[in-house]
Amino acid sequence: MFGTSLIQAFVDGNPDRGPMTVGVALMAVSGFAVVAIGLVMYPILKQVNPNLAIWYPILRIVECLVSAACGVYLLSASQVVPNHLLWVYIPTGIGGLVLCYLLYVARLAPRPIALLGLVGYAALTIGVPLDLLGALDMGTGAGMLLVAPGGLFELVFLPTWLIARGFRPLRSTTDLSAPALATAH
Secondary structure, three states: OHHHHHHHHHHOOOOOHHHHHHHHHHHHHHHHHHHHHHHHHHHHHOOOOHHHHOHHHHHHHHHHHHHHHHHHHHHHHOOOOOOHHHHHHHHHHHHHHHHHHHHHHHOOOOHHHHHHHHHHHHHHHHHHHHHHOOOOOOOOHHHHHHHHHHHHHHHHHHHHHHHHOOOOOOOOHHHHOOOOOOOOO
């Protein structure tokens, strides 16, 4: 968030490139942390559904690459990519849906917390294209309402749960598969 505010100060007219450069560097560090989260979560999530779980680190890498591309453009052209944060939020929203669905299915976190994440990331995933089309502004009014559930999930409920309790142990993989049909013998 601090990196974004340093970049925004440059956009708002601060001619000093120093803070902008620091802002881009902080955004890069944030991007690497996002990738690390995806890579650390993958071994846990693949136990739930390997075909879906692989998309979580992939989308976190895409998120980092989009952010890095926007940062490189800013440093080279001294102007931001139009709607740069919205482009970053596309893989964020889809990756968050994957994460929260797997948390919900496996009950790695309480279902209400996972459901809050699903609602938040669905709202983000729907809100971003609406903002890009000019139908709403994700930074004000109704757009902020779309961001609120995801913010509560990411900044309050999931971190608090993980610090206090950690992930719930996974049930056996047979418990996570689709229910088997009973057959007559």
